[in-house]
Amino acid sequence: MYLLHLLYLVKNFHLEESRYALASKLYVAVDCIIFGFDDGELKILVFNRQVAPLKGMWSLIGSFVLINESAEAAGKRVLKDFTGLDDIFMEELKTYSDVARDSGARCISIGQYALIRLTEKNTNLAAKYGAKWFEVSKVPDLVLDHNQMVADGLQRLRNVAQFYPIGLELLPKKFTIPQLQKLYEEIFQKKMDTRNFRKKLLSLNILIQLDEKDKSGSKKGAFLYEFDYAKYRKLKNKGFSFSLFKV
Amino acid sequence: MYLLHLLYLVKNFHLEESRYALASKLYVAVDCIIFGFDDGELKILVFNRQVAPLKGMWSLIGSFVLINESAEAAGKRVLKDFTGLDDIFMEELKTYSDVARDSGARCISIGQYALIRLTEKNTNLAAKYGAKWFEVSKVPDLVLDHNQMVADGLQRLRNVAQFYPIGLELLPKKFTIPQLQKLYEEIFQKKMDTRNFRKKLLSLNILIQLDEKDKSGSKKGAFLYEFDYAKYRKLKNKGFSFSLFKV
DNA sequence: ACAAAAGTGTTATTACTACACCCATGA
């Protein structure tokens, strides 16, 4: 195995143009900050390493970026492997490249944050891989600089959610207005007025009210809504900005 | 030279822990999207390659990330080398990691955007390195995915400038209100009303009016102001947001 | 019948937009 790898390095080295000759190559990884919203709480998926090295420590899930894939593809691959889900909202957060961040080897990591719709199915899936959902304020000590990644991811989520409707990526496709309000209250750690929230939200005209009600939250039941992506995209192109409250 | 590099690879390979054995290393570069504001125009510093490969082509300036420096340090190093300036505003934009983005070798690049205060001194410096300032709408064809980087950088500048006073990084430390307004009009491609702009700006209470006037723009002269960073930081910690107009 | 969450209107305050003229000065 070692020999094969070495041969690969040698072969590759000869193929490269001279302008690369002086540069060093680095390990490049992706790490995923996966957010979920469940039980009225914003949570992050953390992973308990079941193999050495760092066995037993909590960590974000990640992977090296392979030679034949982009960082985005690597992120999607990781998400698929550990949640079973395709088609997840994922965006680059930032890179982590401190020289000493990984004591094992010089390795930079591209942090990506992802928002997933929590259902029983994928919470179970997470458990299968030794993963666990932690409330954002109760994330344990993680390996390397992963706690920093979580902090940065949370801040980014807040910044982006203020102006883009990405919060909806955390809710089921059909959701109620009280659910959405709770989500925003949780993201921004701030109570909001029900009447003002509804009024502002509905005035944006990007929700479709359905005929169904969700009765899981109350006896009366709350109307379900869907997000009108097509309409939102049209408005966005005209310079419209989704914003549920003053910054 | 080749032999030395090869020996380095071999040596390094043995030092690495087994968990890295299967991963490939990649070239990691930084590329800088350098913005400047001069002559009432928002400009980008572009570099004409004077050596092979890609001799004669326009390109952003960049460098490989060396084994003993962070990406941020690499960016600062590049800025220092090509502008002679320390202490420049620089922030990570995003990574570019398409497999085929660089035909020479598998290489990812971390785009960083920087804002510099243009003065005669550093415009000259740029010229020395075969660099040239282009108005953002007139940037020529660049190598690789650098035009994409410019487009992304510009969009990011707009997004960030809407809510943070980074525009001030493009002006001299002492600046006039008409200068600032022109800058914003240029960034957002939008004429603004002088009275409303002033009123809003001054109501934020983060500018210090000086006793000097700048007479370069008119016979009457315009009062110079300084940004009150300390005050801004205090306000920001309290949740204040710098925003000069509705989104 | 009552507990628990859903849903609804009005008013005061604040922020925004639109708009036109005088001022100071150097040439």
Place this chain on the structure above:
DNA sequence: TCATGGGTGTAGTAATAACACTTTTGT
């Protein structure tokens, strides 16, 4: 004296924030 850009105020409109009660329904 005149051309040039700097500087100022007001009024109409729109957005926001503060506030409490009724409705529905399962138990």
